[in-house]
Amino acid sequence: EVQLVQSGAEVRQPGESLKISCKVSDYSFGDLWIGWVRQMPGKGLEWMGIIYPGDSDTRYSPSFQGRVTISADRSISTAYLQWNSLKASDTAIYYCARRPDNPVPAIYFDLWGRGTLVTVSS
């Protein structure tokens, strides 16, 4: 069964760095894009960015450009979302989601991870 397995909940202080992960199981890492979506407490979904692990092509929403970094490690079928300096306003659930790329690039996200809760508090 294809799954996106996300890393566990994290608690950090403002100013700290963080890298969360999304591991793809039972699916070719070269046949998909991985997107990241933020959901702040009690709020809606916000699209952050996306990566194609095949060539590391990465796109960001203008709202998140420069604030986060998306990367991937093909050798372990894992995508990452990282911050260099967290703020309290980064407190949210972060979901990774699959955009299939085979046979043609889909323009939707058909499989989602369970989410990683990030809490930033002093």
Added chain:
Amino acid sequence: QSALTQPASVSGSPGQSITISCTGTSSDVGGYYYVSWYQQHPGQAPKLIIFDIIKRPSGVSSRFSGSKSDNTASLTISGLQAEDEADYYCCSYAGSWWVFGGGTKLTVL
């Protein structure tokens, strides 16, 4: 970029039909045939229920249907059931990225 505009809440009785609108611009909803809809129950991850405006993934009930006119997309749920109570989000491709709607809470009375 701005979020797509959805009504904050809609409600309906079991068996009725409801429609949720999703309004964007010519740079997103109006410019592409790539609107998708996601259902999210409390404490769960979103689930894809409509893609490419009108298509349903395998396993999604035919009670869910989508449409689009100009800059507004719509999700219709017919024959409302208690398990349809959830948050619904539209999402549109916008050229190099995607944009979500603010979400609509569906209450089944």
